[in-house]
Amino acid sequence: MIRxxxxxxxxxxxxxxxxxxxxxxxxxxxxEYVSIMGPSGSGKSTLLNVIGLLDRPDGGxxxxxxxxxxxxxxxxxxxxxREKIGFVFxxxxxxxxxxxxxxxxxxxxxxxxxxxxxKSRVEAALDAFDLKxxxxxxxxxxxxxxxxxxxxxxxxxxxxTALLADEPTGNLDxxxxxxxxxxxxxxxxxxxxxxxxxxxxxxxxxxxRHIAMRDGEIVGDxx
Amino acid sequence: xxxxxxxxxSFSTVASYRTRSLLIVLAMALxxxxxxxLTALGDGARRYVVGQFSSLGTNLVxxxxxxxxxxxGFPGAALGQTPRDLTLEDARFVGQLPQVRRxxxxxxxxxxxxxxxxxxxxxxxxxxxxxxxxxxxxxxxxSFLARGSERxxxxxxxxxxxxxxxxxxxxxxxxxxxGDSRFLVSGVLAPQGESMGFNxxxxxxxxxxxxQELFNTESLFRILVEAKSRNAIExxxxxxxxxxxxxxxxxxxxxxxxxxxxxxxxxxxxxxxTLGVAGIAAVSLAxxxxxxxxxxxxxxxxxxxxxxxxxxxxxxxxxxxxLFFAEALWLSLAGGALGFALGHAGSYFIRLAYPALxxxxxxxxxxxxVATALFTxxxxxxxxxxxxxxxxxxxxxxxx
Numbered sequence: 001m002i003r004x005x006x007x008x009x010x011x012x013x014x015x016x017x018x019x020x021x022x023x024x025x026x027x028x029x030x031x032e033y034v035s036i037m038g039p040s041g042s043g044k045s046t047l048l049n050v051i052g053l054l055d056r057p058d059g060g061x062x063x064x065x066x067x068x069x070x071x072x073x074x075x076x077x078x079x080x081x082r083e084k085i086g087f088v089f090x091x092x093x094x095x096x097x098x099x100x101x102x103x104x105x106x107x108x109x110x111x112x113x114x115x116x117x118x119k120s121r122v123e124a125a126l127d128a129f130d131l132k133x134x135x136x137x138x139x140x141x142x143x144x145x146x147x148x149x150x151x152x153x154x155x156x157x158x159x160x161t162a163l164l165a166d167e168p169t170g171n172l173d174x175x176x177x178x179x180x181x182x183x184x185x186x187x188x189x190x191x192x193x194x195x196x197x198x199x200x201x202x203x204x205x206x207x208x209r210h211i212a213m214r215d216g217e218i219v220g221d222x223x
Numbered sequence: 224x225x226x227x228x229x230x231x232x233s234f235s236t237v238a239s240y241r242t243r244s245l246l247i248v249l250a251m252a253l254x255x256x257x258x259x260x261l262t263a264l265g266d267g268a269r270r271y272v273v274g275q276f277s278s279l280g281t282n283l284v285x286x287x288x289x290x291x292x293x294x295x296g297f298p299g300a301a302l303g304q305t306p307r308d309l310t311l312e313d314a315r316f317v318g319q320l321p322q323v324r325r326x327x328x329x330x331x332x333x334x335x336x337x338x339x340x341x342x343x344x345x346x347x348x349x350x351x352x353x354x355x356x357x358x359x360x361x362x363x364x365x366s367f368l369a370r371g372s373e374r375x376x377x378x379x380x381x382x383x384x385x386x387x388x389x390x391x392x393x394x395x396x397x398x399x400x401x402g403d404s405r406f407l408v409s410g411v412l413a414p415q416g417e418s419m420g421f422n423x424x425x426x427x428x429x430x431x432x433x434x435q436e437l438f439n440t441e442s443l444f445r446i447l448v449e450a451k452s453r454n455a456i457e458x459x460x461x462x463x464x465x466x467x468x469x470x471x472x473x474x475x476x477x478x479x480x481x482x483x484x485x486x487x488x489x490x491x492x493x494x495x496x497t498l499g500v501a502g503i504a505a506v507s508l509a510x511x512x513x514x515x516x517x518x519x520x521x522x523x524x525x526x527x528x529x530x531x532x533x534x535x536x537x538x539x540x541x542x543x544x545x546l547f548f549a550e551a552l553w554l555s556l557a558g559g560a561l562g563f564a565l566g567h568a569g570s571y572f573i574r575l576a577y578p579a580l581x582x583x584x585x586x587x588x589x590x591x592x593v594a595t596a597l598f599t600x601x602x603x604x605x606x607x608x609x610x611x612x613x614x615x616x617x618x619x620x621x622x623x
Contacts, residue, residue, distance in 0.1 A: 049617050052535070054534070054535055054616045054617050054620075055617050074539070074540055075539045075540070075541070078534065078537050078538060078539040078540070079537065079539070080537075081534075081535065081536070081537040082536065082537020082538075083537070085537075087535045087536065089620065093528060093529075093531075093532040093535075093620065095529055095532070097235065097236060097239040098235075106533070106536060107536045107537060109224055109228045109232065110224050110533075110536065110537055110538050110542065111537075112224065112225055112228075154536065155536075158537075
């Protein structure tokens with residue numbers, strides 16, 4: 001579970017301070033399906049980055065699964081990201097040199113899983129995400145939907161507790177986007193906390209809890 | 224991430240940027256090859272010179288009549304004669320010294336050689352059986368002057384002479400006339416060519432007693448002495464000086480020289496020269512190192528989002544640093560290995576083209592060349608690797 005307490009994040013642009021996050025208080029229970037919506041610059045992506053331990057808040061307290069993770073060292077943050085967080089990006093962020101299977105394998109390599117086990121887990125993931133016949137293809141040889149499926153398979157291969165998706169369908173057409181959403185929602189049904197940042201009202205409405213942001217503050221929180 | 228995965232992953236990265244990697248490897252390889260080939264040339268020249276000296280004989284001490292003065296010139300030059308002759312008796316005494324393995328007295332002169340219906344002037348050496356081993360000469364036919372039979376009238380011909388006088392190749396056993404005496408050809412020297420300005424293919428060698436009779440002299444031109452070992456050279460030199468001074472009524476009127484001193488000087492000069500060219504070649508390795516650094520920096524900039532992604536999926540900074548470090552290691556390893564091969568191939572072709580030059584790259588140069596390549600590559604990767612490791616994942620992912 002995620003507990004944010006008076007989280008602030010300040011960016012400096014020239015001599016001006018921009019409060020991207022201005023005293024955010026937010027609790028998200030395990031297994032929730034949350035959408036974060038708001039206009040550009042409202043701080044929703046920054047919030048996601050803070051939750052995903054990619055970004056470090058300037059003030060406040062962040063508790064993840066009962067442990068204070070606000071002041072963890074860089075190495076510990078990397079470990080927590082690896083073990084508990086899965087990221088899905090708008091632009092997929094696959095490594096272009098590696099095949100689909102190798103991209104999915106990356107977190108297992110970082111985790112130090114033995115090669116034999118890696119192989120079987122990647123097989124299973126390829127199966128689960130219907131990518132079996134695309135395993136040896138490079139990202140450039142995959143369609144947008146396939147790329148995002150590879151990215152989701154990579155994000156979930158270490159079975160994270162929370163899946164953070166930043167505009168996961170932003171680069172996909174409507175039909176493929178719906179397929180990807182169905183996939184993500186399937187993972188939510190299996191117990192993963194799912195947090196989606198999006199512009200798309202229709203997409204946001206599918207979540208069970210809707211958080212609205214403006215100017216670094218939460219202005220709406222409905223279930 | 225464990226070591227094996229780091230190495231595999233970085234290797235596949237290096238392999239996937241084919242052109243870029245090949246160019247760096249080539250730059251590295253040329254640097255290493257330059258070190259190997261240039262040191263092979265330098266060391267080959269050194270070996271060539273040392274070899275030329277050694278062909279005169281090893282552990283050689285040469286005794287000359289007369290004392291070389293730094294001023295006033297050769298004492299004998301003014302009088303037309305040295306104060307005291309160096310005699311065969313002197314040579315025998317020298318031969319008795321414990322530091323001496325063998326000795327060969329030497330007389331040199333010119334005489335008319337006639338045989339097989341031909342006649343020409345030749346340079347004649349008078350000596351004994353020990354001349355052959357001392358001067359490292361080889362025979363192609365027959366035998367050398369027989370040991371202990373200085374009184375028998377044998378002659379050994381240089382290969383060129385033997386060919387001229389006996390074109391059919393059957394020189395051994397033939398009789399020739401030298402001056403007024405008749406000699407039996409006992410052997411023919413193997414062709415050796417010119418060494419230190421002295422062509423042993425056009426000489427004739429006869430026993431010392433005959434030579435002294437022929438040239439009507441009691442005095443020796445030289446005594447060639449071989450010391451028992453390298454360490455015995457200096458003691459031998461001192462002992463020879465001492466015994467000859469005693470025999471010459473306390474007057475030090477002979478000059479004893481060793482080729483070792485000359486050889487050592489040449490050796491030192493050429494070693495320094497080899498080091499010098501190796502140093503110049505090493506500069507090209509440093510340039511290759513800078514190239515590696517530049518390319519790695521570009522790679523970090525190119526792969527910013529990839530580095531951001533690795534951080535997002537939980538790669539600690541140390542893993543990312545090691546990945547870039549390993550890439551540089553692969554590049555310089557490949558460059559070093561290719562350079563080693565190129566350098567040795569180059570040296571081989573030099574040896575093919577100039578068989579006289581023993582252009583073998585010294586082991587230290589090969590090792591130092593490859594080691595410098597690895598070192599510069601790894602050092603050059605430190606900055607790019609730490610820059611990659613320090614990237615802020617949020618900015619990196621947004622492509623900024």
